[in-house]
Amino acid sequence: MLILLRRHTAVLLTLPMVALASTALPATATTALPQTQPVPADLPEPSPVNVARTELAGLVVTPARPMTGYSRAKFPHWAAQGDGCDTREVVLERDGQAVQRDADCRATSGTWTSLYDDRILTVASQVDIDHVVPLAEGWRSGASAWTTTRRKAFANDLARPQLIAVSAASNRAKGDQPPNLWKPPSRASWCIYARAWVDVKHHYALTVTSQEKTALTEMLDTCRAPARSRP
Numbered sequence: 001m002l003i004l005l006r007r008h009t010a011v012l013l014t015l016p017m018v019a020l021a022s023t024a025l026p027a028t029a030t031t032a033l034p035q036t037q038p039v040p041a042d043l044p045e046p047s048p049v050n051v052a053r054t055e056l057a058g059l060v061v062t063p064a065r066p067m068t069g070y071s072r073a074k075f076p077h078w079a080a081q082g083d084g085c086d087t088r089e090v091v092l093e094r095d096g097q098a099v100q101r102d103a104d105c106r107a108t109s110g111t112w113t114s115l116y117d118d119r120i121l122t123v124a125s126q127v128d129i130d131h132v133v134p135l136a137e138g139w140r141s142g143a144s145a146w147t148t149t150r151r152k153a154f155a156n157d158l159a160r161p162q163l164i165a166v167s168a169a170s171n172r173a174k175g176d177q178p179p180n181l182w183k184p185p186s187r188a189s190w191c192i193y194a195r196a197w198v199d200v201k202h203h204y205a206l207t208v209t210s211q212e213k214t215a216l217t218e219m220l221d222t223c224r225a226p227a228r229s230r231p
Contacts (some may be wrong), residue, residue, distance in 0.1 A: 046195035192217035
C-alpha cells in the first residue's frame with residue numbers, strides 16, 4: 001500500500017489542486033495472505049490443498065476419545081532403520097543440511113531450519129523430531145483400538161509427512177495439542193502443516209473434532225492456489 005501511495009502521490013503532484021479530492025485512496029484494503037513456505041526439500045509431499053480439503057471433508061467428526069490406557073510405550077518409536085540408524089537419526093539427516101554422523105549414526109554437526117518458527121539450528125540437541133499428528137492425538141482419534149504393529153508404523157512413518165525436524169522449543173510448546181489449540185508460530189507454515197495433518201489422518205482413518213476441523217479449514221485457507229510445493 002505504501003508503494004501505491006508513493007506512486008499515487010507522485011501523480012497528484014503534477015495535477016491541479018482541484019483534482020485532489022476526487023483521487024483520494026480507498027479507506028479500506030484487503031489483507032494479503034502471508035507468503036506460503038515451500039515444502040521442505042525431503043519431507044514427503046503432503047496432499048495438494050484441493051485434495052486436502054476433500055480428505056478433510058471425508059474424515060469422521062466426533063468428540064475426542066478418552067486418554068484412558070494411553071502410554072507412549074504403546075507406540076514403539078525411533079525404530080531401527082538399518083545401518084545402525086533409528087528413525088530419529090534418519091529424519092535428522094533427511095531434514096538437515098551438511099549433516100555429519102559418528103560411527104553410531106548420531107548427528108554430530110549440521111544445520112536445520114525449523115518450519116514451525118523459522119529458527120536456524122546448528123546443534124542436533126536443539127532439534128526435536130515432531131510427530132505432526134502427535135501420538136496422544138492419534139490415541140484420542142482412533143489409535144487406541146489399533147494393534148501395536150500399526151501404532152509402531154504410525155510412530156515411525158517415513159513415507160508420509162508425519163515426521164519433521166523442528167526446534168525443540170516449538171515442539172515442546174505444541175505438546176500433543178490439535179490445531180484448534182496450537183498452531184505453528186510461523187503463519188507461513190500453516191498451509192503445509194494443515195495439509196500434512198489432514199494427509200496423515202486421512203491415511204490412518206483417524207477422526208477429527210469439530211473444533212479441529214474448523215481450525216484446519218482456516219489453515220488451509222492460507223494456502224495460495226495452487227499451493228506452493230518444493231522448488
